[in-house]
Amino acid sequence: MTDPASTHGGGNLAVPRRILGFAPDAADAWIVHLDCGHRRHVRHRPPLSDYPWLGDPAARAARVGAPIECGRCGRGELPDGAAAYRTTDAFDETTLPAGLRREHTLRAGRWGRVEVLAGRLRFVMPALAVDRELAAGEHAILPPELPHHVEPLGPVRMRVVFLRAPAPDLPRES
Numbered sequence: 001m002t003d004p005a006s007t008h009g010g011g012n013l014a015v016p017r018r019i020l021g022f023a024p025d026a027a028d029a030w031i032v033h034l035d036c037g038h039r040r041h042v043r044h045r046p047p048l049s050d051y052p053w054l055g056d057p058a059a060r061a062a063r064v065g066a067p068i069e070c071g072r073c074g075r076g077e078l079p080d081g082a083a084a085y086r087t088t089d090a091f092d093e094t095t096l097p098a099g100l101r102r103e104h105t106l107r108a109g110r111w112g113r114v115e116v117l118a119g120r121l122r123f124v125m126p127a128l129a130v131d132r133e134l135a136a137g138e139h140a141i142l143p144p145e146l147p148h149h150v151e152p153l154g155p156v157r158m159r160v161v162f163l164r165a166p167a168p169d170l171p172r173e174s
């Protein structure tokens with residue numbers, strides 16, 4: 001991601017996500033669809049990439065619902081094609097709901113973008129080691145299921161945009 005306003009600066013942490021299914025890619029590679037909306041290319045190429053079960057349909061099916069690490073969630077990257085479905089009112093330091101000031105979490109598959117319109121806001125998301133100030137014009141990405149909260153640093157105007165990843169396009173496997 002090249003947008004510096006959304007860089008988390010929290011290092012390279014991976015987030016465990018659930019496998020929704022597998023779609024074939026080129027040759028020996030598969031695309032794993034995750035419940036965060038991201039996709040991961042996986043191939044069996046030991047010793048660096050060791051997935052001996054990948055070519056077996058039953059073994060793949062058995063792993064649907066199992067966790068796998070998602071590096072893109074760890075970097076706070078929105079899934080490709082994520083679409084906004086709701087935007088909150090603009091809040092200031094007096095109208096910011098208490099629920100956003102204390103730790104809260106988006107449900108699976110739902111993303112958010114905290115946008116600071118004026119002033120300064122503190123944004124804290126411990127799972128990704130994020131604790132930073134957002135200035136006017138900056139934003140932070142909220143991945144699903146990661147607790148976070150915000151705190152006005154003096155006068156501020158902010159809003160939250162909620163986004164959804166497109167449904168995965170998965171082949172039927174028997």
Ligand SMILES: [Zn+2]
Pocket residue numbers: 017034036037038070071072073074
């Ligand atoms: Zn992800």
